[in-house]
Amino acid sequence: MAINVQSKPKVHTREPVINDFAFSVATKNGSGSQTSNNVLVMSLFRMGIPVNGKNLFPSNIKGLPTWYTIRASKDGYTARKAITEIVVAYNDGTATEDVANLPPGGVCITTDKIARVIKQRDDISYYEIPVAALMKQTDVPSAFRKLVENMTYVGAVAKLFDIPLDLIYDVLLSNFKGKEKPAKMNHDVIKLAYDWTAENIEKTDPYRFERMDGTSGKIMMTGNDAGALGAVFGGVNVVAWYPITPSTSFVDGIISFRHLRQNENKENTIAIVQAEDELAAAGIITGAGWAGSRALTSTSGPGISLMAEFAGLAYFAEVPAVFWNITRMGPSTGLPTRTSQGDLLFTHFLGHGDSRQLCLLPGNLKEAFEFGWKSFDLAEALQSPVFVISDLDLGMNNWLSDPFDYPDQPIDRGKVLNAAQLQSFIDEHGKWGRYMDVDGDGVPYRTVPGTNHPFSAYFARGTGHDVMATYSERSDDWVENMHRLSLKMDTAREMLPQPIIENSSGSDIGIVTFGTNEDAVREARDWLANDGIQTDYLRVRALPIASAVGDFIHSHKSVFVIENNFDGQLNQLLHIESPEDISHVRSLALGDGLPMTPSWIYENLKEQEG
Amino acid sequence: MAINVQSKPKVHTREPVINDFAFSVATKNGSGSQTSNNVLVMSLFRMGIPVNGKNLFPSNIKGLPTWYTIRASKDGYTARKAITEIVVAYNDGTATEDVANLPPGGVCITTDKIARVIKQRDDISYYEIPVAALMKQTDVPSAFRKLVENMTYVGAVAKLFDIPLDLIYDVLLSNFKGKEKPAKMNHDVIKLAYDWTAENIEKTDPYRFERMDGTSGKIMMTGNDAGALGAVFGGVNVVAWYPITPSTSFVDGIISFRHLRQNENKENTIAIVQAEDELAAAGIITGAGWAGSRALTSTSGPGISLMAEFAGLAYFAEVPAVFWNITRMGPSTGLPTRTSQGDLLFTHFLGHGDSRQLCLLPGNLKEAFEFGWKSFDLAEALQSPVFVISDLDLGMNNWLSDPFDYPDQPIDRGKVLNAAQLQSFIDEHGKWGRYMDVDGDGVPYRTVPGTNHPFSAYFARGTGHDVMATYSERSDDWVENMHRLSLKMDTAREMLPQPIIENSSGSDIGIVTFGTNEDAVREARDWLANDGIQTDYLRVRALPIASAVGDFIHSHKSVFVIENNFDGQLNQLLHIESPEDISHVRSLALGDGLPMTPSWIYENLKEQEG
Amino acid sequence: MPPRVNQLGLSRNEYKGRPSTLCPGCGHDSISNQIISIAYEMGIEQHNFIKVSGIGCSSKTPAYFLGGSHGFNALHGRMPSVVTGALLANKDLSCIAVSGDGDSGSIGMGQFKHVIRRNVPFVYIIENNGVYGLTKGQFSATADEGQFLKYYGLNEMPPIDLALEAVISGASFVARSFSGDAKQVQALLQAALRHHGTAVLDIISPCVTFNNAETSTKSYPYGKDNEVPLHEIEILAPDYVHAKEEIEVGDYEAGDIIDVEMHDGSFIRLKKLDNDHDPRNRRMAIDVLEQSLREQIFSTGLIYYEEPRPTLADTEDLVSTPLARLDEGSLRPSKEAFEGLMRGLMAG
């Protein structure tokens, strides 16, 4: 083996940095790096180190650049870091740029082949792995060879930064669902690289992992899986969908949890239909919701556009159904594999005419699960479509979380009348009409097909109707119905998840945000506090916006609305919903396709406020 | 003939009311009343009396109630009046209610058959026409009999209120395109009823028409025809559409004016495709715009919903195309034959992701024509879809107008490079890239297929791209492109039709509105002025909103936003676009499916202001 | 005299809906009437039925029949997806759905084809008049090639044959009829209601207002003069089954009668007229449709029948209780299951 001895970097050993740095793993997609990266993340997780993993992948199947960033944070910060100290540069196409992005004192782990062609910097540590030579020493069948090659960096990383090999083996075993053969095959490669690194590489960087107690009792999962699990615990019955990144894995999640709801004969209580397109998917769940089941679709921007007409129908005919929008970057096909919060306005106003859709905005894994089940209760209680707006970052990346809470309330089917209840209703009110508002909350009573009562039938429609659901073109019927729907919106406003508020600092500065910016904002607030700038905090969790948000805005002199889209859409909605003066509200909107970072918030807020 | 002598009403002749009252003609649709009503309106028009005609028709083909209101106004007010003094009650199903709606001193013209079954009021004049008996006297072939029956009320009205019979005959002739036979057949019935009325009815009401000089040099037309004519003079090449009320007659208009653009061999310069649905229609015009022609579709709410995905693509790939949205009442299928301004927000934000569509908002017939041609210049100049948001009221009703102005500028194809221009561009800038912004206005240069130059080709797409139109997933390319699109929006803001402003009164009260409310607002302002309340006025004519609107708002202490939708959507947009305090802006939004009336504005504004 | 009643003690009137608002004489109204008659005669329980439609004159009709059934007047061209969802939610429901030629042949083509592919079990009626009635008479995709309409001019495109489309897409029950042929419509409706899969009924249903000139193949005059029924059709209910042999005498020779057994044990009995069409033969079905199209022969009757594939609910392997009726126990896994799952996800 003709392996060059590493040239010594100029930077010499400094104070050790333990459990507080980030990696970026640059590979080509389809090369099997996903398993390697997962193994790293799960190993750190099991070492008790708070960690996240974010995948930046291209919109094709094989061969284009992918970056996977892993951040370990002893303090439990799991937002994306703008800069990673370490790069695994395994993609020749991007290696030069990847190395250029390292901070001084950073670390580049690369292959001997790539090392030869990239520009060397003298302020970072280089570790070169002789991948081809190492692979020659293995007895991996040639069919798998390409796929396990990436395990070499796992081995090097394990040795360099102290991840125990046996723990990695355990993780591999879980990854392959207990199958020893593939676990061993991968582990052999890891061990080979580990041993080679031990022998040949002199560590010149200060980074190290150490077991700690930061994750015990915690779980790791993707938001799509969490939402899917929530739906399964929320009693979903009918799932109709059409494949689209990044929402596909949401339905994959339901498929994988479907067994939890099978009966003893393995018969299903969840029907899952891959529809011919998103229009059909929306139609199927509208039909299913109308007929009394709990129905869900999951999609992303282009699908939301195509569902506009059905969303309007479901809104106006008052059919419960749950739509997940796992947002990716738009307009148009946009960047299908990049995250964004850019569908807020469009989803809220989805459908022509005066319609406003109910939206839930989960900000973390626990809420993805919680809104997963609660969305059905809300949809049925409010007899309305409910849109859960998540995003690619939450949906497809692994997030660290406290375990979820089992639903704290029984399933709420809302105001559905069975035959006996219908009779009581008629006894009490003289008659039953589908759109009668006897409770004064804008929410009428409904029946579902199959109810054996002579007066149970009604005719659902997207056209004008009176309280009896009879077709009507009368202005007064129309206006009355629209007024009731407004009233229902107000009922919803306070029934939907209320904002999370941290009002304790007594500061004049309020930060308003929603969704997955939570972690970045939290960290940025800590940084600001370090600089002596206290901030209060509100995270909107639903649309229409709760009245508490207005109170928060008015009780702060300076309010920043932080969101990950280009136009500052939450800021726009706040202006729509505030007839009063809110000129002290400023928009900090990003929209670059990447998860929000604390540094962006910190810098922009300081600049604005300073 | 056993015809009852009319019982004398209690109300006796008062001061004559001349050329200043309104009719409502209540019939069943599909009964041929449209011709009768048109004849009445056109006759008044030719008498020189400012007049309008508004059709309130049902969403079926035959047999349901229709009301046609005709307002004559010597002062030239042509907004809808909430109350009509006269009703032609020819529909037994609604006659009781129709009569109940009359003001004291009103007039009911009805058939003897209906008269027998409706409740009599003693404060109005009743005139009963023995329709069946009269029809027996005609020799109209039985096939046509039902259709011309309605001419009996034309005859009665002509006699009662003084419309010359010969003028009616001329109108009939034009209506039947010069064909004497049908004109005569109809006229005979009119004459019969006229003569019978002369002989048998004693006029007890004060209403009368009189020739005047209020319409000379003016024209009458529907807004859909005006817009269609505009498109034909704007050089439209490709029309793709799918039938939907109330936009169908827009394309019918283009079909009828298509000959104006044929060559000497009757070959077409306008292709018209009835697509299989609205998605395809939007796709066809997107393809046609990309390939360098002027393309248009016309639709209404449900179609707009279905076009969302293509609208986003055209926006993002920067393809010029014109979309007319002849708005009807939504959400959902809603009231297909009722007017509304309820698609403003949805159309402006059409398409997922951060997109804002350019919208033109014609307020009258002249603008329908003007925006008809100008929309193409703007779409090509700004390389963007342009939505013209009209409504059912403007689109399908007959409006009185000054004649249109021939386009005052030559056709503007925008920044399209032919082969020679492309070469010059390359000579000057070193290269050409589809999305390079060399002028700093956000608007790049484009080529169209078929351009014979080795560097003319580019790849259009809805995915992320760099300035060369090459696929890119890079954050910096994305952000740069979005910044340029924002810049283009700002360019558009001042290039689109600027608001109409009447700022002369020096009042503290400003009224902001858009579209077809113009007439009602003008009349209401006159009423208010009569009460000593002066108002200033601004009509928004395009989105994104011009900066002049902000100036207007800030220069008035109290601003009312008047619009015909339920949620006050223009008001919402004003709030979005005004980061500063505009808490002095109040929303007056209606949304009852009917054209705005002066009285509604007058009353609500007085109440709010008072 | 009290009105005649059926086995449930209901009069025919009780199977009606609201008064029609269609044009007097519209073909669609006769189809509604046949539905009412058949529902009355079969004695269906209305609360177990749903009626769904798209948008159009045809799609208005569910408001006019089966007033005791839940109905959904959905979106233009999207009835099939709504039906799919509703029948997944409650597989015990029966469904009569109505669409138009515009609704299914133009905007709804995709859903039409795909619902058949999934074999969602319902009666899919297309009230086919060759025009868009509700939007005032534009050509639909089933309009005759070479047809002229006053306003929209000449149609130069070949018609889409929705029955042929259905066969190609894998429909196991495809029939064509004429709204003027009450008897045949009723027989086919009865058969379709007993079918365990998507049963497509393409019924030529003249639009008297916009497309009733005798030059149109979708007009009354044309239909009346040109209808060529392929068979006489009779439905033998399950309890009728033993009469089968007895009937095989009479006017018909052996071989002149085709008995098609249905899923519920009933039979469709087809008595040959002067042709050899056997609806169980896919190639014959395609041929008869192709020939009809080419030679403008108005063949009606049961065009194609095959033993149905599993329905969507079958392939989804659903529990026997309709999903819409499941209780909390079936809708939410236990707290124990949940906690086990959480523990499995923990770091340690």
Next chain:
Amino acid sequence: MPPRVNQLGLSRNEYKGRPSTLCPGCGHDSISNQIISIAYEMGIEQHNFIKVSGIGCSSKTPAYFLGGSHGFNALHGRMPSVVTGALLANKDLSCIAVSGDGDSGSIGMGQFKHVIRRNVPFVYIIENNGVYGLTKGQFSATADEGQFLKYYGLNEMPPIDLALEAVISGASFVARSFSGDAKQVQALLQAALRHHGTAVLDIISPCVTFNNAETSTKSYPYGKDNEVPLHEIEILAPDYVHAKEEIEVGDYEAGDIIDVEMHDGSFIRLKKLDNDHDPRNRRMAIDVLEQSLREQIFSTGLIYYEEPRPTLADTEDLVSTPLARLDEGSLRPSKEAFEGLMRGLMAG
């Protein structure tokens, strides 16, 4: 050595696009290569071509060929409408459009059927792999019934046959091929490019990543072992026409050769293999497709051909100058015409 060049003096390289980003071995890449070869050999002028696609791995490919042609990567399932518009705007353009089985068979079914009905003249290539490649391997509507995929389980629905759908919709040129059969793909592409109407090419194009097990009829192994070409195909360009008679000797007897004359005077010469398929016979075309489906025979070649109906631009009666090239004089009627019109509308 300078590279070989064609009649325009261009090398084959100049007909390429950007480097492919598909998986190595993807069937779609070979089709792109055949397009490049044919374009080079026919010596097409790229600026007169457009290339349009939907969304999918297949729909990415127009970026990889004909770099000198304008391209439009449109929306999922909506390529046909974009092509329709572009070719109305400029009827002098030629168009190669690429779609996938998901793109055309699922979300795009309606546009697929209707563009054919309108006879928009372009080459409509479906790169058919039985799965959704770009979204990672879900079944598409052309997947085999009974097929099993690791993640999505068993497919219990019958496949949609896009070639059959095309025939039924009135396509005048329908072919099926296999991306592994370079020669046949090239011959069919050449013929399709000369066709004056919608030419549908359903090319089985294996997805090596998600659907290449030999149990799949859309795999390389299956295709290689089972392809049954219906004919040998040769294209005789218009200038080749007189050679026609001469060739009729040789290995072939009279009757073993079918010459199909194209709109531009060229011929598709089909040399019989061991079957009697005549693509000019619609019934045979349907039969061959039906039989292939039933018996899983992978028949390839020109399935159906008929003298094309008028194209959309013909029925629209357009002026001879492409609409996109008209000048102001043709785009705006004169001021006189305008004023006449206004006067006609005046009250007096």
